[in-house]
Amino acid sequence: MSLEYTSAEMMTVTAARALENGMTCFVGIGLPSEAANLARLTHAPEVVLIYESGTLQTKPDVLPLSIGDGELCESALTTVSVPEMFRYWLQGGHISVGFLGTAQIDRYANLNTTLIGDYHDPKVRLPGGGGAPEIATNAHEVFITLKHSKRTFVKDVDFVTTLGFGRDGKGRDGVPNIGKGPTRVITDLCVMKPDPETKELVVVSLHPGVSREDVIEATGWEIRFADQLESTPEPSAHELEVLRELKDRTDRKHAGEV
Amino acid sequence: MSLEYTSAEMMTVTAARALENGMTCFVGIGLPSEAANLARLTHAPEVVLIYESGTLQTKPDVLPLSIGDGELCESALTTVSVPEMFRYWLQGGHISVGFLGTAQIDRYANLNTTLIGDYHDPKVRLPGGGGAPEIATNAHEVFITLKHSKRTFVKDVDFVTTLGFGRDGKGRDGVPNIGKGPTRVITDLCVMKPDPETKELVVVSLHPGVSREDVIEATGWEIRFADQLESTPEPSAHELEVLRELKDRTDRKHAGEV
């Protein structure tokens, strides 16, 4: 039996599957939040979700629009101040996975959420770093999820807001007390991981129906593919159902209907 | 009409009168705590009492034996962590008066609560600094209260646990972001204040019935007296009544009778 699903759903389900019970996940808003809550509502009910607004171990019934919707606090084990969140919980070493989105990413998984163009005369001013610069270095590892396109996957980001592996792939070498950094990037086309040596992102798995050419065309550098290129497992009917219900509940709530 | 009272009561009442409504007072345990609560129960109901255990604006019905008796928390506006107490409230500049006791004090109002004798081979090991070193420098001013004797009032303390005005009276000169330091010392014999120039403690007021000779004999250096030497006002009947009731309530409570 073949299921119908969108590439966005494929991305979210694949991102969700990266999380496991017992992980403490520092969740970025948007795609990471959608994936993290799907994980919690399907295979990983014990995954601990933490948002930078101070909400520890939260279980929202609908997806928050902002990083600090009331839902997050009401369903949390406890809510701490923002300084405590960044100092004790993130910098204190209690986060196993930082789950981030981004506007731009480059071949060494550096993230740019600051601006397109020149810093002092920006073409497009983006929101800025937020929690990402320290999430990426203080969490034990980092997952990244975003849509695949030549605009977002660039050879060199215009600005390194948040360290992947640096402009030469060696940005974490010899730095004490730093996490492993990005261990996987999940897009609507594929899954990438950094090469163990060079740290350049390599496609390790193609989503069903996606060709190498699709990925090559959507990537701003000469993307490499793993020797053992895998095919990403399809979403299950259950995952799709839970995801769609979650998004429906969310849309109704944010439209003020509930 | 002449009231009967002890020299200890005279000391406590005089110390209490140093506090005024609207002061925020960081309270040391023992004599300072007794005086501060007497002030609150008599002329200064709006004095804000703060104990280093984290209890902000507390109004205990009996005197705490320790700095963290349950009574302090139960009657407080709120209770914060000990790091917050020292960082935000004391170091943050919110304390108008630090009210301290001590084991030894010298002519420049330096306090020793560390030890008698040599540090590495102490004759008497005292409890140590506790909150005092930073209370004395971060509070806007400091009141000190202790019993007068040659053993406690020494020319030079064996160890400067807590800064008065340093071993030469110049210990606060040119130091940024430091409080005024000790502005009065209240004993069972008299009240002393630092000389505005040299910072040496000078007797400004003798308690009723106390002679200059009494003070000279109980002080370990050649104590000076102010030109305008005053006579400390006697306790009122009301002050004595409130103090005695407070101490009775306290004794009964700590003996486990209540």
Next chain:
Amino acid sequence: MQRSTLGLVNIVSTTKRRTIMAEFLSLHDAVARYVEDGATVAMEGFTHLIPFAAGHEVIRQKKRDLTLIRMTPDLVYDQLIGAGCVKKLIFSWGGNPGVGSLHRLRDAVEKGWPHKIEILEHSHAAMACAFEAGAAGLPLAVLRGYVGSELPNVNDQIKFIECPFTGERLAAVPSIRPDVSVVHAQKADRKGNVLVEGIIGVQKEAVMAAKRSIVTVEEIVDDLNTHPNACVIPGWAISAVVVAEKGSAPSYAHGYYDRDNRFYKEWDAIARDRDAFTKWLEENVYNAGGQS
């Protein structure tokens, strides 16, 4: 001897100047008294309890040349920037959460409308630590931050120090010490003691780090009726308490009303267009009495 040698941040209760409790003021009077042209102002509230009513009053009083500090500028600073109140913005994430850009912020930065503004940007961790250090009366905050980020290249306030014990290189940023901080909270008692509950953000730190502070509240109650370790800010640590019902809408007040996520989405269209924004401001702020 009465001359204070004290240079600490918070000028509270000295022997010369005492505050028994916060003063209760109208929103108009509090803003008129404490928010001066050219001041450095932090209006905080992390998504929750954003002091919109106070922000609108600042716009109505046409305050100018403000240096605004806020981790997440949110709609409230988008409005202040578009209204021309702002000279400089210090922030760490300047978007419309879950929606997209702050178009008034972008228009000011990219096109200089209504005038060019300076920006100084940090990460959240650094700003949270800087507020914390400000509350703690320190001149700097130290954190394990900015490793590999290019933000230190464009923000000369970010320095690095070496730990004297381990030799580790750590980031240092100046603490945040606003002239005035403005926050919203659920309630105050009659002495001006304030309860903040739910997502408490950096509210307490913002108030304690500032020279002066305004706290707007949903209501005044006889008794805060709370638990021993609640986030309570004593009245004597606050300059002015102001009743501003619905004072954080379209943000929210835990226990009072929800975040108006629909309005946050609608803001995108309003703020995209200068005329639409100007019209919105006219109708909803300038012509909207004391409260909005």
Next chain:
Amino acid sequence: MQRSTLGLVNIVSTTKRRTIMAEFLSLHDAVARYVEDGATVAMEGFTHLIPFAAGHEVIRQKKRDLTLIRMTPDLVYDQLIGAGCVKKLIFSWGGNPGVGSLHRLRDAVEKGWPHKIEILEHSHAAMACAFEAGAAGLPLAVLRGYVGSELPNVNDQIKFIECPFTGERLAAVPSIRPDVSVVHAQKADRKGNVLVEGIIGVQKEAVMAAKRSIVTVEEIVDDLNTHPNACVIPGWAISAVVVAEKGSAPSYAHGYYDRDNRFYKEWDAIARDRDAFTKWLEENVYNAGGQS
């Protein structure tokens, strides 16, 4: 690629090692597993919630050469010192609160009974900041402290740094990062999430700063039934949760039982005399089953 390059203090939930919840252990097993001879141990609780039951178990198990850290050693460390468990004490105020000396501590320092112990002493402010910095994963704490005090002359761990922004001289101390922290709290739920309420001291910081932690509680409940900003330590940040009813007596547990101030006064006579102390220890610790 699975090799972690992470050297942070708290080894929780990595991809290789995960903790879903704290383990529920008996007091005996928790102490046997986590308190090793020679370990650096912080038993915290600022007057309130002092972990006496756990301290007594450490004595019963005859742990040796411990480096004990605690702001206020209180009776619990007086007992551990007198029982011969301690090599070194790091503290900031070593008295019997409101009563006088800790005679076992004094006897060890002044007369070397049962053996000489090393001491390293700080001020409260420095230790509180050092616990805070430990919880925050930093190697040092910075404070405006020790000005004019002679403690830096006798504690070589106190250094001074210059603020890179203002030039101000500030004190720096190494953060506290115990091998194991032991605290007592009111209650835990069935996942090991712990509520601490009342005078919370540096309990949370002690747990978060340590590599391993034991939390003893009065009881296990289905639901902590608390408010949004209570001091709750998640089970996954704790190594072992232990039920120890009256586990902090003669200290106290807010909401459960009061401080036994009479015993604190009686302790003075017991601890003054080596024989009286030894007899007390025999009767009340060694021969007092699992709990005391």
